[in-house]
């Protein structure tokens with residue numbers, strides 16, 4: 001059930017304006033191993049790029065932000081370098097003056113940009129890789145109900161359950177706009193492989209709503225992704241960006 005109402009197509013970063021239906025969430029998936037340059041980035045983005053210690057991280061940051069700008073420009077019908085971002089108190093970027101909602105996530109050489117008219121939108125992509133540290137992360141970060149669902153699993157099912165939980169929780173806290181500063185045990189998500197992605201419990205001051213929808217998908221072999229939104233019945237459409245000339249693939 002985890003891939004209900006998810007369609008996909010091959011896409012390009014540049015092209016004609018793109019429109020969104022009210023229930024649409026477009027999930028753009030692109031490689032960060034391109035030779036993009038910083039021509040479209042603003043001063044703040046260039047400054048961040050300069051501060052990376054490793055060239056590979058700088059290159060991926062620039063490729064990610066170049067892709068974000070080129071994709072958003074297709075919704076706004078404004079050139080990639082001609083719009084500005086605001087940054088909320090806890091770090092969430094938004095479009096100055098509005099337009100569309102978006103949320104970006106990256107893991108190793110892949111970036112995921114969710115774009116929608118939904119008021120609430122969070123995205124997360126992770127590389128699925130087992131390591132002993134994950135057991136400790138689950139113990140510290142997952143709620144008692146999530147730990148009870150994870151503990152009976154073993155082997156690959158445990159690893160899949162861990163990443164299901166992690167990506168769903170991170171998508172939720174990114175949708176809230178607070179990121180990992182949020183108390184992660186104030187809500188429960190499903191995690192058992194094959195179970196429908198869902199928020200099972202949400203308590204506290206209402207920052208997470210029980211009726212937000214979760215969607216999960218495996219965008220590539222070895223990667224796991226999740227989207228959280230306040231849309232009741234989101235239509236997820238995955239747009240896989242075709243590698244372009246200059247790509248390292």
Ligand SMILES: CC(C)(COP(=O)(O)OP(=O)(O)OC[C@H]1O[C@@H](n2cnc3c(N)ncnc32)[C@H](O)[C@@H]1OP(=O)(O)O)[C@@H](O)C(=O)NCCC(=O)NCCS
Nearest residue numbers: 089090091092093104105106124125174177178179180181
């Ligand atoms: C937000 C957070 C979960 C991102 O973690 P991450 O492992 O880098 O996750 P992702 O790759 O999924 O997301 C990165 C993107 O999320 C977006 N983002 C940043 N802060 C965000 C927030 N509070 N809410 C939603 N999205 C956010 C940005 O687009 C960022 O991309 P960029 O670093 O290239 O600008 C993590 O940084 C966090 O919890 N931070 C806590 C808030 C914080 O410390 N803020 C400090 C700045 S005031």
